Amino acid sequence: MDKDNKDTRSDDEIIATKFVRRSDKNVSMKATSDLQERRLQAQMARRKVFVSSEKFSSIFDSMTQEEKNAYFDKERRRAKGVLRRRTIGRNIWTGVGVVIASIAAIIAILPLFFTFLNSFMTSAEINDNYGMVFQSLSGHSDSAAKYLSSTPVLKLIPEQVTIEQYKTLMFMSPTYLLKFWNSIILVVPIVIGQMLVACLAAYSFSRYRRKRREILFFSYIILMLMPFQVTLVPNYIVAEKLGILDSIWAIILPGVFSTFSVFLLAKYMRQIPSSYIEAAKLDGASEWQIFTRIAIPMCKSALYAMSILLFIDYWNMVEQPLVLLTSVDKQPLSVFLSQVNEAEIGIAFAASALYMIPPILIFLYGEEYLVEGISRSGIK
Amino acid sequence: MDKEAINNNLKPHIRKATAAEKRRAHNIRKIKEWGTFTAYLTPSFVGVLVFFFVPLLMLLKISFQKSSVNTDFAGITNYLRVLTNDAFISASKNTLTFALLAVPLAVILAMLLALLLNSGLPGKSLFRSILLNPMTVPVASIVLIWQVFFSYNGVLNGLLGDLFGLKSTDWLKSDYAQVVILLLFIWKNLGYNMVLFLAALGNIPTEVIESAKMDGASALKRFFSIKLYYLNSTIFFVGIMSLINSFKIFREVYLLTGDYPYENLYMLQHFMNNAFTHLDYSKLSAGAIVMCVVMIGILGVLFFVESKTDSSVEE
Numbered sequence: 001m002d003k004d005n006k007d008t009r010s011d012d013e014i015i016a017t018k019f020v021r022r023s024d025k026n027v028s029m030k031a032t033s034d035l036q037e038r039r040l041q042a043q044m045a046r047r048k049v050f051v052s053s054e055k056f057s058s059i060f061d062s063m064t065q066e067e068k069n070a071y072f073d074k075e076r077r078r079a080k081g082v083l084r085r086r087t088i089g090r091n092i093w094t095g096v097g098v099v100i101a102s103i104a105a106i107i108a109i110l111p112l113f114f115t116f117l118n119s120f121m122t123s124a125e126i127n128d129n130y131g132m133v134f135q136s137l138s139g140h141s142d143s144a145a146k147y148l149s150s151t152p153v154l155k156l157i158p159e160q161v162t163i164e165q166y167k168t169l170m171f172m173s174p175t176y177l178l179k180f181w182n183s184i185i186l187v188v189p190i191v192i193g194q195m196l197v198a199c200l201a202a203y204s205f206s207r208y209r210r211k212r213r214e215i216l217f218f219s220y221i222i223l224m225l226m227p228f229q230v231t232l233v234p235n236y237i238v239a240e241k242l243g244i245l246d247s248i249w250a251i252i253l254p255g256v257f258s259t260f261s262v263f264l265l266a267k268y269m270r271q272i273p274s275s276y277i278e279a280a281k282l283d284g285a286s287e288w289q290i291f292t293r294i295a296i297p298m299c300k301s302a303l304y305a306m307s308i309l310l311f312i313d314y315w316n317m318v319e320q321p322l323v324l325l326t327s328v329d330k331q332p333l334s335v336f337l338s339q340v341n342e343a344e345i346g347i348a349f350a351a352s353a354l355y356m357i358p359p360i361l362i363f364l365y366g367e368e369y370l371v372e373g374i375s376r377s378g379i380k
Numbered sequence: 381m382d383k384e385a386i387n388n389n390l391k392p393h394i395r396k397a398t399a400a401e402k403r404r405a406h407n408i409r410k411i412k413e414w415g416t417f418t419a420y421l422t423p424s425f426v427g428v429l430v431f432f433f434v435p436l437l438m439l440l441k442i443s444f445q446k447s448s449v450n451t452d453f454a455g456i457t458n459y460l461r462v463l464t465n466d467a468f469i470s471a472s473k474n475t476l477t478f479a480l481l482a483v484p485l486a487v488i489l490a491m492l493l494a495l496l497l498n499s500g501l502p503g504k505s506l507f508r509s510i511l512l513n514p515m516t517v518p519v520a521s522i523v524l525i526w527q528v529f530f531s532y533n534g535v536l537n538g539l540l541g542d543l544f545g546l547k548s549t550d551w552l553k554s555d556y557a558q559v560v561i562l563l564l565f566i567w568k569n570l571g572y573n574m575v576l577f578l579a580a581l582g583n584i585p586t587e588v589i590e591s592a593k594m595d596g597a598s599a600l601k602r603f604f605s606i607k608l609y610y611l612n613s614t615i616f617f618v619g620i621m622s623l624i625n626s627f628k629i630f631r632e633v634y635l636l637t638g639d640y641p642y643e644n645l646y647m648l649q650h651f652m653n654n655a656f657t658h659l660d661y662s663k664l665s666a667g668a669i670v671m672c673v674v675m676i677g678i679l680g681v682l683f684f685v686e687s688k689t690d691s692s693v694e695e
Binding site: 094097098100101102104105107108109111112114115196197198200201203204205207208216219220222223225226227228229230231232233234235236237238253254256257259262287291312315316318319322323333334335337338345348349352353355356359360362363367370371374375376377 | 413414416417418420421423424425427428430431432433434435436438439442493496497499500501502503507508509510511512513514515516517518519520521522523524525526528567570571572575576578579582620624627628630631634635636638648649652653656664665667668671672675676679
């Protein structure tokens, strides 16, 4: 290649022409062009380029440097504007989202606040505020409903903060405490018993998977999904046959054998890697050892979650005591709370607040486990 | 003599097991395994048998008897008696109406909230805790507040009267009674459903969403084409749980309004409870069997639909 020719071309053009077939150009330099051609092809093959292309020309080629700068400045400003608008838009959406979520959260939490704050009012104040509400109720009261024209005042903050209601509740009226105690002796044995039974059953279901067992497991699931309307009648019949009707065992025993936690724990235990169990087996562990040393520790969070869920569920129960416990003094507080009469509205607020404290404390303590337990129950 | 024969005769401890012996050992191992795991299952199984399965069979028997004293075969008269009973019909109608209202609403609202919380909102876990809180609160504690709001002399009437000059109504004894209960139901179940949806949303692979974003799919398009596909089984699960919970709504209704509520709040459980107090066993058991069959039917349809629609999502 001659030097004069090369000097006149710009760098861009040299690069561009490298990839253009030039067989028509180099008629006079046939000897060198052959070599060049082959070199070029080898180079392109090295770069894995097999199709050469025409030179790319853009609108910038015709621009001077100033024009280019002006163009780029304009573009930069435009891009900034777009970005800013986008950020503002996103912020607005986030704000709207936060507002919506906050409204939902306030609605969710408001009843709790009401109950708690109102329980610190004096009973006179509560009567002033809500007395007329309870005169218009006819659900449980004996007298007919009185429709008044006045409506209550919603008050969040008590005029005078007292713990008078709680004092009355604790020391003056034994019925409420008795009902509270009834709730405890119903719920705690159910939770403990069901956990024990369910752990064993879930381990069996997760380790021994044959066709008939799977059918049994499926029937457990169906049983779990059955509403009270179906299961209460069988419970009643059995309780009558066993002679435990109207005793706490009529509620505790069916509760212990309820299948909900079997289902959830089996789901957890099936996720234990089989290599763990095989390793333990090779080391000579018995099934009991595998159960206590591997299965239980690996499901610890599920066990916590289950106990919390069960506690919340059974603390809330109304149907079973209503049907199975005929004598009023054995019923838990949840049933009794709906039957407060007018004279005891103040104390009812305190009792309501007291009744929701244990589950809320447990919730605050084990929220992580609870969320994990719920989440995992939904995933296949 | 070949080597194996010598071994069999002289060193019995290292001889190879015959096929029969192998089979026997295998059977013993199988039986042992069965025994162990059945032993683990026994407490639960016996309990479930005694307290649920056997009584259900007894129920089936009772439902065909004339009465608990007269054990003659009565054919389907009990069922006819239940199915033509006005109280039963209206109770099941109310329960079904409530379920049809409550389940879709609970599912959709929970899904929207979960999507909202999942869209990079600040304070996600705080909102989650607060929204989950109502689930833990016993209904009995909330009944008072609900009455303060919705009774005739309640806050809502006061507000409506002040703002719009509306006439007071007793909400729990009006045609809107189910709406009041619906509010309570959603208030209580929204958090639980939302946590389920949040878990499912967290399980969607981020690459899929990211690449859809890169390809310029709008938020709506991303939701309908990608997220909905992954949420399929969760929607099903949440739907079932909401259905079950909507059958439990008797608790709230009972605590708010007692044994005999306004007619459109008369739920199946009311019917059952009142039958308990009259000790009409044959009617009761026929009703329970009808409920059981209907439930199994609904669940069967749901499971069938689910297995048809999302066999591809499961692992």
